[in-house]
Amino acid sequence: MSEEPCEIVDELALESEKCIHVGAIIKDKLDLERRTIRWFSEQMNCDRSNMYKLLSRAHLDSNFILRASKVLEYNFFKDIADLVDETTANCWADLFIS
Numbered sequence: 001m002s003e004e005p006c007e008i009v010d011e012l013a014l015e016s017e018k019c020i021h022v023g024a025i026i027k028d029k030l031d032l033e034r035r036t037i038r039w040f041s042e043q044m045n046c047d048r049s050n051m052y053k054l055l056s057r058a059h060l061d062s063n064f065i066l067r068a069s070k071v072l073e074y075n076f077f078k079d080i081a082d083l084v085d086e087t088t089a090n091c092w093a094d095l096f097i098s
Contacts, residue, residue, distance in 0.1 A: 020083045023055040025076060026068050033072065043071040 030040055041051035044067060054060065069076050 020080060021058040022060045022065065022076070022080060023057045025079055025083075026060075026065075026072075027055045029072055029074055029076070035072075040068075040071065044068065 030037070037051050037055070038048050041048040044051065044064075046054070054064065065076050065080075
């Protein structure tokens with residue numbers, strides 16, 4: 001029996017959540033730029049210990065991602081969109097292969 005479209009979308013959303021860790025993406029960019037959490041938390045007007053907690057999260061508020069993009073002069077939304085495209089392509093491939 002075939003799956004309903006909304007069930008497929010839910011399955012894709014769950015797969016995307018497993019594959020994309022937004023905090024890690026931002027942390028990787030900080031490391032690449034050789035920026036410290038202390039520096040980043042000051043730029044974001046956020047307590048350093050709270051910043052560690054935020055960057056350990058897979059899911060972050062879009063406003064936070066926007067502010068991080070401005071501070072680091074980098075479009076994190078593009079990276080996230082690219083990962084969603086890759087994940088979605090992989091999920092659809094799995095659906096058609098099985």
